[in-house]
Amino acid sequence: MKRKIILIVVAVILVAGAIAAYLYFKPTPDIVQGSPDVSVNAGELIAAFESDTAAARRLYLDKVVAVTGPVKSIDTSGSVVLGEDGSLSVVSIGLDRRYLDDHQKVKVGKVATLQGICSGYTTSGGGDPDDLLASLGTTVQLRSAGVKNK
Amino acid sequence: MFRKHLLLFCGSLLLVMTVSAQDRYFTKTGRIEFVSKAPLEDIEAQNKTVTAVLDTKTGALQFSVQMKSFEFEKALMQQHFNENYVESDKYPKAEFRGVVTNNASVNYSKNGSYPVTVKGKLSLHNVTKDVEVPGTVKVDDGKIEAVSTFTILLSDYKIAIPSPVKNKIANNIKIVVDTKLDPLKG
Secondary structure, three states: OHHHHHHHHHHHHHHHHHHHHHHHHOEOOOOOOOOOOEEEEHHHHHHHHHHOHHHHHHHHOOOEEEEEEEEEEEEOOOEEEEOOOOOOOEEEEEEOHHHHHHHHHOOOOOEEEEEEEEEEEEOOOOOOOOOHHHHHOOEEEEEEEEEOOO | OHHHHHHHHHHHHHHHHHHHHHOEEEEEEEEEEEEEEOOOOEEEEEEEEEEEEEEOOOOEEEEEEEHHHOEOOEHHHHHHHHHHHOOOOOOOEEEEEEEEOOHHHOOOOOOEEEEEEEEEEEEEOOEEEEEEEEEEEEEEOOEEEEEEEEEEEHHHHOOOOOHHHOOOOOOEEEEEEEEEEEEOOO
């Protein structure tokens, strides 16, 4: 009887430890493979934050978003910028560590779709004359992203 | 006659604006990494979508960092960072506003690597602190790369570490900044 109790206690500790270890070591999820919460064009996404920030936050912030738009620039260390030529307002996208090479799948000037988590935004304007960032247009950020193959 | 003057005025205004804009360099894909080394484990995270702007004429430098854009390897760490440490729902952005104190010693039209000192205010977790950090400005054929490595103390920014993991997480965090800046076309 006593032996049985000890065995049960040991088993419980082992299971609890395994669960704790699993939770602790669990990697950040792959955002790119699944289907997105919402799909949107880069221009629409930028306009949404500019016109009604509260509504855009509800719709996009912290959501899995697939964004389609012309590639404006590529940073080979792991980021892609979508936006129209001649506009400073862009969607700036950080690639997930598992998709760092995805910058090779896109070309400047060509339309691409990338999927990631919408992690923030900055709208242009504001009345602060010392604010250098105010002249840089609107920026919407995505993180943990990758190129969505069509 | 009036129209001609107006045109001339607008033209020169445009010229002035273009000239001043050309002094500015920016990026929306700057990188900031932080590294925390502690006895039990190292914590690392990267943010690849930092906005930065440098006015080469005045040396004014500004950064905007979305806290939720930091990517971790472990899901739980990312969650704790956002929810418990920096409280990114409440304080979504970190910002730096400062100036290159020795801007005159950087020749932005000549290729080279120039050591700089940057002084300004860093706002993080609703706390603003004066900071002074060393950095390097690299000029390469009209492109500018600005890099810096420095340390901040979590306690300076009222980022509390819960006692069960107090010894696991270091109070001093190494910050590595790497930004490649392009000319801002008016």
